[in-house]
Amino acid sequence: MSNVKETAVELRGISKYFSGTVANDKIDLEVKRGEVLALLGENGAGKTTLMRILYGMYRADEGEILIDGKPVTINSPYDAMNLGIGMIHQHFTLVPVHTVVENVMLGLDGPYDPGAVAEEIRTLGRRYGLEVDPYATVRLLPVGMQQRVEILKALIRKACILIMDEPTAVLTPQETDRLFDFVREFRSGGNSVVFITHKLNEVMNIADRITVLRAGRTVGSIPKVEASESALARMMVGRDLELTTGQPAKNVGEVVLDVDNIGVISSRGHRVIDGLSFQIRQGEILGIAGVSGNGQEELAEVLCGLRNAEEGDIRVSGKSIVNCAPLAIIAEGVGYIPSDRQSEGLVLDMTVAENLMLKGSSDPEFTKGRFLDMAAIEENASRQVHEFDIKTPSVSTRTKALSGGNQQKVVVAREIAIASKLLVAVQPTRGLDLGATDYVHRVLLRERDKGKAVLLISTELSEIMNLSDRIGVIYRGSLLRVFTRENADIGEIGLLMTGIRGESNE
């Protein structure tokens, strides 16, 4: 590698407007040959939008793109691929029922011989440590393997500029290490990588240079050697921020939630939860760690009455709630913060006041006979907006006009009002910026200290480690082990997440 590297990609003054927001505001960005550029920023900072412009999925409202110093027009991913740009999306773009070869061939120009493509897949796989069986059906491959297929798709198209959008979000710590090995190997061949992330430790691990975006603008671009995690965090958020770490629970009381050996079979006939048991007591947080897709979603749905369990029992303060209707479970004092606030937690076209009473439309608190008690609904909303500091022009503003953090506050406010005994939170900070994340964490800890039982299901290991009093690891629908806070070891938890049982005993 020479010291003065050539510029591979240059973005000049890129702006993109979506309805209601500036996604990118005159962003400049430069990627050199043989360099890993980390594009760092909070969720919603405009990272993905910017890269989708480079990949031809969106068209910029302003600005220009230069490849190897020459201005280019990129109207579609096809154009981007012809310029040597490949992108690994956060949500894979594979055809699940097709084989690896068929997926790789999809969209290639000209007639190709599947055998030759399979051979190429093997060759590239060996060279970069991305071995995968070319004739395996994608649907049956683990997530980490599917990601390899995505990468191979780009490599076979001779990509020399690879954009990776939060590639580690779905990976275990071990799979992440292997991905990083590939990135280093790929870079050493004079190729460039743009690595989109909001995780600081990854940036420090893999990047050569870091460009930080905040609210659609470039905050700065610095070489890794000059960067520190705290400096980067400051650039991302625009202020100093200490993440809340919970103090251990003090007053642990009676058992509130008792999940007793439940089994769930999916609509496809797979056993998605298998002999799962745990208890949560008053005043403690049980965190459930695991790679997504190991039964977390199904567990949450069983707990809130949207899915039936074939076996076992669930008791809240001694009363069985298994296979009860959602309303009956709500009445037992179980609050539920779903992982997807926009599709499961809120009706975005309704007002803030309506969303704050969404689960109370049959509750005497908000009704007078068959009619809604408009005064009570409004009064409740004003109180909650004030108490949870929800930033909204008024309680009759449509919820879709609020920012992500404030939308989540609406969900949290409503569910905490319901959760007199138990609060179930699934990925409660997904897609939130650091400030809002910290707020949600604080609220969870506060509710725990008030004596509620909290179940926290999250794929963000750091979130689990920071907040939980006990940590369970879920793998293929079973809890492999439950750690207490003191003996929780992140390395061991990481291994358990992949299904490898640790040697050590408690």
Added chain:
Amino acid sequence: MNKRSDQSIWLALTPLYSVILGLAASGLMMLLLKHNPIEAFAQLFGYAFRDIYNVADIFAKATPLILTGLAFGFAFRASLFNIGAQGQFYMGSIGAVVVALKLGFLPPVLLLPLCLIASVVMGAAWGAIVGMCKSRFNANEFLISMMSNYVAVAIMNFLVRVPLKEAKGEYPQTDVISEAAWIQSLIPGTRFHWGFILALAAALLAYVILWRTSLGFKIRAVGMNRSAARYAGIDEKKIFVIVFAISAGFAGLAGFMEVNGIQHMVVQGFNPTLGPEGIGIAILGNAHPLGIVLSGLLFGALKVGGNLLTQTTTIPSSIIGIMEGFVMLFVVLSYFVQNKVILAQRKRRLAKGEDVA
């Protein structure tokens, strides 16, 4: 702030532009037919508002249209498509005419309410079947409700040809119902009857249910986000059935209006376009009860004026259908344009660095 509310007033008037554009487009059609459109429209509205009889007729024509409009609009608030208003209207007509024929000896004070109830119950029951297919078998309510029209037509054809056929046995129609079952005129000598007031009451009822009751809240929640409604413990399957029953009840009530208010009998295949026109009226009225009343009146005026126009000139009568069609077309287009305009405005403000909340 002031500027923005000015803009929203302009945007709120889009249905009006659509009406004007729709009329203009049908004016072009008249040009092709070598008629002077300006003269024709002057005549059309001249006729519609010429005398008390014609003005009263606008309300009479609007009455069933408002109800089939509500039938579509109410279900639309739950994101359900009720394309079956025509069949529900026919079932309501059958209910009303059977009660009027069999119980014709009763005094009006008993007979009229019984006819009304029969029409609503028949319509609602017919619609509830669609809702049940949706909730039990996850059937597509659009297709099921559309098909239910054909079944309803077949049932009506059978009834007016065999069991309910007129005493003379000449035409496929029922006997004239006893005068005790006629809805009284509001203005003697015209066809403006009490039914219009009932249609307004129905629109008010639809509004109250949707925006003031717990049921309506659930209906709208299911309509705007089915998944969130499920998490909130709202039983969507129950809502499907209730919504279809209520919305079909409105269409059934239109049967009472037409049988007891205008026709005083059931004739095979009468008023064959009430259902489809209700869809257009609901869309023109943005599925809001007040909007539906206003657009129902507009369509009523087009019908009255158009009928007279085609009777007194050589303009073919299909021009009324063309006018209605163009208006609906432009209304549907207007929602698309409206969204584009709003987005463009926001982009411009954002580019200038203004805050858009």
